[in-house]
Amino acid sequence: MRSTVRRAVCPGSFDPVTNGHIDIISRASFLFDEVVVAVGVNKSKSRLFSADERMDMLSEACRQFPNVRVDGFAGLLTSYCQEHDVHAIVKGLRAVSDFDYELQMAQMNSSLAEIETVFVPTSPEYSFLASSLVKEVATFGGDVSGLIPDFVLELLTARLAERNQEASS
Ligand code: ADP
Numbered sequence: 001m002r003s004t005v006r007r008a009v010c011p012g013s014f015d016p017v018t019n020g021h022i023d024i025i026s027r028a029s030f031l032f033d034e035v036v037v038a039v040g041v042n043k044s045k046s047r048l049f050s051a052d053e054r055m056d057m058l059s060e061a062c063r064q065f066p067n068v069r070v071d072g073f074a075g076l077l078t079s080y081c082q083e084h085d086v087h088a089i090v091k092g093l094r095a096v097s098d099f100d101y102e103l104q105m106a107q108m109n110s111s112l113a114e115i116e117t118v119f120v121p122t123s124p125e126y127s128f129l130a131s132s133l134v135k136e137v138a139t140f141g142g143d144v145s146g147l148i149p150d151f152v153l154e155l156l157t158a159r160l161a162e163r164n165q166e167a168s169s
Pocket of ligand 1: 012021130
């Protein structure tokens with residue numbers, strides 16, 4: 001039987017968390033009783049930050065939302081949802097280009113399990129924002145303050161400096 005608690009997941013890689021992610025998580029926290037930010041911990045993908053680092057950053061960024069917690073998942077998101085009694089996946093939609101893939105994924109997920117996907121339109125000020133772009137711009141010295149939390153900016157700057165040093169040694 002379904003629990004009466006309306007629980008949702010906000011899945012992603014969050015490498016690192018951006019203000020666009022936080023906006024979607026915050027809005028999901030208004031819509032649902034409980035929100036789990038589910039961090040993909042798939043080892044095969046190369047990330048700038050480890051799964052633990054990404055989860056720690058998210059925990060810090062989500063401390064302001066009492067009904068939000070952070071967890072890791074490996075494998076199928078639908079299996080995670082079934083195991084944790086979650087019936088909704090919240091995704092932010094930035095542009096039409098997100099839609100094709102997200103629609104396909106939502107339909108696949110609902111064919112695998114009894115799970116609805118809820119699309120939340122991105123706030124206009126974050127519609128161009130993606131972790132990959134933030135990393136790319138920061139790598140070349142661009143100013144990404146205002147796009148990610150200040151403490152994430154510090155960690156990102158330090159990690160990129162480490163990588164630079166490794167590459168030049
Ligand atoms: P990225 O941020 O690089 O696109 P993620 O896998 O970390 O990748 O993103 C996780 C989810 O967060 C995305 O599927 C999307 O639903 C949402 N998201 C990411 N960035 C934004 C944004 N700027 N506005 C709204 N939603 C976003």
